[in-house]
Amino acid sequence: MSTDENSWSFTEDGTLYSKKFEDTYFMEGCGLEESREIFVQGNRIAGRLEQENQLVIGETGFGTGLNFLAAWDTWRKSSQTCRLIFFTCELYPLEQELQRQALGPYDELAELAKTLLERLPKAKQGFHLIDFEEGQVQLLLMFGDVKETFSECSLRADAWFLDGFAPSGNPEMWNDDVFRLLANHSREGTTLATFTAAGFVRRGLMQAGFAMEKVPGFAGKRHRLNGKFEPGTRRFAKLELPWYVLKQQVPQLEPLIIGAGIAGTSLAREFSKKGIASQILDLSSQVAQGASGNRRGMIMPLFTQHGNHQEMLTVCGAEYSLRLLQDLGIESEPHVYELDDKCENSQLYENAEKRHGSAYVHGEEKFPFAKQALYMQQSAVINPVEVCEAFLRDSQAQLIQADVVDIQREGEVWQVELADGQNLSTDTLIIAAGTKTRALIEKIYGESILNLSSLRGQVAHIKGEELSAFTDLPNMYGEKYLLRDGEDFLLGATYQEDDEDPNLRANDFAELAKALKDLLPDLEGELELTEGRTAFRCKSKDYLPVVGPMPDLEYFRETYGGNKRTHAASRLPEAEYMPGLFVASGFGSRGFTTAPLCARMLVEEIIHGHSFFPNDFRRHLHPAKFTIRELRRS
Known part of the structure; x- marks a missing residue:
């Protein structure tokens, strides 16, 4: 089997072999034992799962997924009180049948491997957040090379699995740029393990801030390397621009969500998965009575010639939404055809087929309604009201029929005044009110800043x-x-x-x-x-959603405007946001495609202070984007 740049075969004992790199994916005949000894034991994963509330593992090269399965299996054998996050990249993703064959010999992982393969994305580009064990085990799979993907990642690892092909055949995975990236995404005390003992790898990691040691190698090899991050006085690049910095704001009171459409119900569901009850305010006593209320709707990506932010968001969002439907048992009718009777989109359809697994249908004999069409894998037709009702039930959130007439900050809380004279208080307010969002934001700021x-x-x-x-x-x-x-x-x-x-x-x-x-x-x-x-x-205005914390406008103008607009970002202080105020709006006609994923990302940011979105992606969705663009160019 092959792609444009790589091809594969199997050795006599059934181990997957890459012809491009002239190397096997793991040691012949003992891949699981190798993964457990080098990476799981080398990073003391089993013990740390019993000691920590959250453990973040970073990996350089997803490959067959065996290392992730070994880590997941270790979590399964633990007390299961620790949340396991595993983030990884892959430049040459395997076709599912090839991956299934490569994992076939490991009978004790058969159940986990089957679940993994069922939940892996059909798309082979972008970033994909996949939940297992009711969200206690999370896989962030990023397609692209290690520099491209890790440069845009905001997660910091507690442990590293360095498992690219051998340095002699894959130098792009083993160089000083990569080692500095690993350091930038580490905390003091982060551990590291790898199969190689190459001298330039050891020296490069030491230069990046890791204390390295040689330990006995696996299966007769002389040595391999373990390490620990000890940065000392070294300074490393910030993971995010100062005006988009991530800040944890854990709710102490019940979050209040304005809007009971797909955005609002998605947020309530995500809060409930963190054990946090929420309330939803809406003009109607039922969900999905506004833009989310048509009798039928679509989950469907938007394909472009060169793969812009809209394409990546809608493809990754569609994958996430379709998995949610499956998890919640929500009925849908799979697949939508995009028609092209003028044959203007041939190149676009070829790209979509290659990048995302959709099927390019040629000829009227194959599809009688157009000269050509795109059979979209990541698509479905849904009943929008049923989806929102299912999300509300799953969240157990309280839906309150109310008309919001004013919003004021008083002390440490937001006071939301309703038309009936009632006032509700919360320290976490999320405005997800569709077309009403603009007016509500204007009530708070006295001006429009979101270009909705x-x-x-x-x-x-x-x-x-x-x-x-x-x-x-x-x-x-x-x-x-x-x-x-x-x-x-x-x-x-x-x-x-x-x-x-x-x-x-x-x-x-x-x-x-x-x-x-x-x-x-x-x-x-x-x-x-x-x-x-x-x-x-x-x-x-830019056709992308607006999702995230709302800026402290006075602070932004004073800190990033005027003569400071030309200052290097590294010299400027981190942003201040309006405490506990967030927005999730601007989803246009693809709310059911993108809102569930965006809700997940926002709740992760609020509760944990990190994001699974690539940094560049998050900047294009951030509510401060319009303010910053105006300040930096004025």
């Missing part, structure tokens, strides 16, 4: 008999989408910015009818559409 706008969308409901001439219609998307809704169909949606008209409009139905004719050219006549729904989606 409203998008009006009208959809049409079509009875199944009106399209009875077409059998087995798939869920498909062109200029508009046509989704199966039981025996009927949903057609949508129009797109009007800052149009606040809630009424169904005949001209919008006419626009949808024309779009239906484009999707189904063989449709006889034109349908008269009269039933549907209007909703308002919230989008940001």
